[in-house]
Amino acid sequence: MVTTMKPQFKKWLLLPMELVRILLPPLLLHFFFAMAVHPDVQKKAQTEIDTVIGTHRLPGFEDRPSLPYIEALYREVMRWKPVGSLAVHATTADDVYDGYFIPKGTTVIGNIWAMTRDESLYPEPERFNPDRYFTAEGKLNDDDTVLAFGFGRRICVGRHFADATIWGTIVSVLSTFNIAKAKDATGNEIDIDPDYSDGLVSHP
Template structure:
């Protein structure tokens, strides 16, 4: 029996696109933890209070780990992994004085939302407090749209959130990431990503030190 084309496309999106986006986001997360060791240390301290030594975190643990959850969300906001995701108009549309006929390709800019200075206190800085209230509790933000929005948003959003949390916590539970000898946090390059399917960080060396 032949698999329907739309099912095949969805499977490829989940396996191929999902693997690329999650892996690249984790690359950025490790780089940012090296860049901001105080944030990394705070994540590790929170992990230590919630996850028993020798145990692995579960996705349900995120409810008791607001800072870690905020850091993961801020990584996704800050890096703008997929800034331009093409869409297609389903009907004739008038938008800000422009006529967009049905079927035309439209490329919305997610960067305009994820780095919007009216929505984020410090849009061009890595700041997990964007997702925390005054009491340190996690806060959802409507302007957080790394998976796009609407009926055509990312089909793998739920899976990606689970993967990012479990992999990120597992990595920081095991390792502390540091710049290689001879380099400091200031030497780490965040400014010029490689443009491929996703916006990847520049190739850089990292030291993974086993946690005691």
């Protein structure tokens, strides 16, 4: 079937994998950076894995519902430093939104970075804090929205593939490695440069 498929359809099938290939490395850089500068968060996540699963095997996708803190950590990695902070679209018809007339063909930019900095939803938005996803009773909240994947009918077509890949990588790394700052020749920790790149794809 693939050999007789039109070229444009082949491209659409490969698009989700290509997007993950491009965006996964900077996302994992965010994760490693966060773990290196927040060892308390890393330890809490590793303790959950060891308590729920043990040390005799790697976590699997079937364990995901049993690892709420890992889920919260994943959500915070995706929120804290969104890799693609701007979603560029164009209107296909005239529209009116909140009293504003938007003509057909208008370029519309969804500012994901600003959405993830909404203090009414994310107090102290610059702080890496997986605990923000838990209720006062200590339960993981039901809001599993990941703004980094976009929204509406133009939401990322590869989001399920990306979600599984990123979550699986995070939980596997945490179950097998300790992430820490590098040390110099005298044994002192080397501070990590917190600056991030500018552009459509952001990374440390």
